Amino acid sequence: MGDSIVFNDVNFSYHSNDLSHQALKDINLKIPYHSFTAIVGKTGSGKSTLVQQINGLLKPTSGTVMVGNSIISNKTPDKKLFKLRKKVGIVFQFPEHQLFEDTVLKDVCFGPKNIGYNDNDVMTLAEKSLQVVDFPKRLYDQSPFNLSGGQMRRVAIAGVLAMNPKILILDEPTAGLDQIGKRSIMNLIYNLYCKRNLTIIMVTHQMSDVSDYADHVIVMNNGKMVKMTTPRLLFENYNLVLHNNLRMPEVVNFAYHLKQNGVSFSKIPLNIKELTTLIVNKLHR
Numbered sequence: 001m002g003d004s005i006v007f008n009d010v011n012f013s014y015h016s017n018d019l020s021h022q023a024l025k026d027i028n029l030k031i032p033y034h035s036f037t038a039i040v041g042k043t044g045s046g047k048s049t050l051v052q053q054i055n056g057l058l059k060p061t062s063g064t065v066m067v068g069n070s071i072i073s074n075k076t077p078d079k080k081l082f083k084l085r086k087k088v089g090i091v092f093q094f095p096e097h098q099l100f101e102d103t104v105l106k107d108v109c110f111g112p113k114n115i116g117y118n119d120n121d122v123m124t125l126a127e128k129s130l131q132v133v134d135f136p137k138r139l140y141d142q143s144p145f146n147l148s149g150g151q152m153r154r155v156a157i158a159g160v161l162a163m164n165p166k167i168l169i170l171d172e173p174t175a176g177l178d179q180i181g182k183r184s185i186m187n188l189i190y191n192l193y194c195k196r197n198l199t200i201i202m203v204t205h206q207m208s209d210v211s212d213y214a215d216h217v218i219v220m221n222n223g224k225m226v227k228m229t230t231p232r233l234l235f236e237n238y239n240l241v242l243h244n245n246l247r248m249p250e251v252v253n254f255a256y257h258l259k260q261n262g263v264s265f266s267k268i269p270l271n272i273k274e275l276t277t278l279i280v281n282k283l284h285r
């Protein structure tokens with residue numbers, strides 16, 4: 001059985017002497033092994049801060065995070081986190097921030113080399129990972145900074161996969177991509193989830209991705225976890241959606257998915273009901 005992730009009373013402040021501005025407040029949650037968990041919430045609600053606690057990039061100001069048997073607290077020495085970082089890979093919100101070598105191939109080799117694989121294994125792992133993300137061989141010697149947004153995302157994902165993580169964290173993996181690019185990256189992530197037995201944790205503003213791929217969803221607001229639930233139950237609790245994450249494209253997606261999931265509009269307050277009906281009609285025109 002693989003590792004689950006447990007947060008026990010986690011608080012976090014970027015300025016340890018100023019507890020009036022906590023980025024995370026009293027977080028208690030459990031993410032099961034081999035689940036696909038989406039994290040949603042308004043800008044600044046603490047999503048990125050939350051996921052960075054899982055591989056110890058940020059350590060809780062108080063409380064603990066458990067990943068399997070590994071424990072992360074503010075007392076955990078950095079050298080103890082090395083093993084954990086092999087197990088938990090993060091693809092950051094801006095992939096260009098994690099690419100720094102002068103060619104794609106060197107970039108993907110960096111991770112496995114850094115964690116101690118020998119040169120032959122490094123090359124095998126890097127090439128295999130680039131194949132898995134469907135990255136064209138003719139571009140291996142290109143600078144990663146000359147690539148399109150979608151290709152850069154693929155290289156960043158390959159770089160993390162080359163370290164054979166068990167848990168893959170993706171912070172807004174489709175931000176800034178067009179619809180085709182978004183769909184293709186999401187298909188790739190979902191394939192990895194199914195074929196590699198990974199546990200996936202994905203920060204997203206795309207409600208349709210929550211409904212299409214996730215089996216659990218965490219709603220954050222102002223540093224607190226408002227709810228951990230299933231996408232289905234989230235859709236049924238429209239007020240929860242409304243108060244935590246309302247942006248126009250999401251209303252469209254939610255209206256559409258409410259309809260698809262056969263959720264009764266009678267559960268929705270009248271003004272929202274009118275709005276969603278209007279949008280759904282527009283969608284099907």
Ligand SMILES: Nc1ncnc2c1ncn2[C@@H]1O[C@H](COP(=O)(O)OP(=O)(O)OP(=O)(O)O)[C@@H](O)[C@H]1O
Pocket residue numbers: 014023041042043044045046047048049050
């Ligand atoms: N490096 C930092 N130093 C100080 N404060 C920070 C830092 N990074 C984030 N914060 C603050 O912590 C809080 C949570 O930020 P976080 O980036 O986790 O939110 P988020 O939900 O991921 O937002 P977004 O959707 O915009 O990515 C915000 O108030 C933010 O301003």
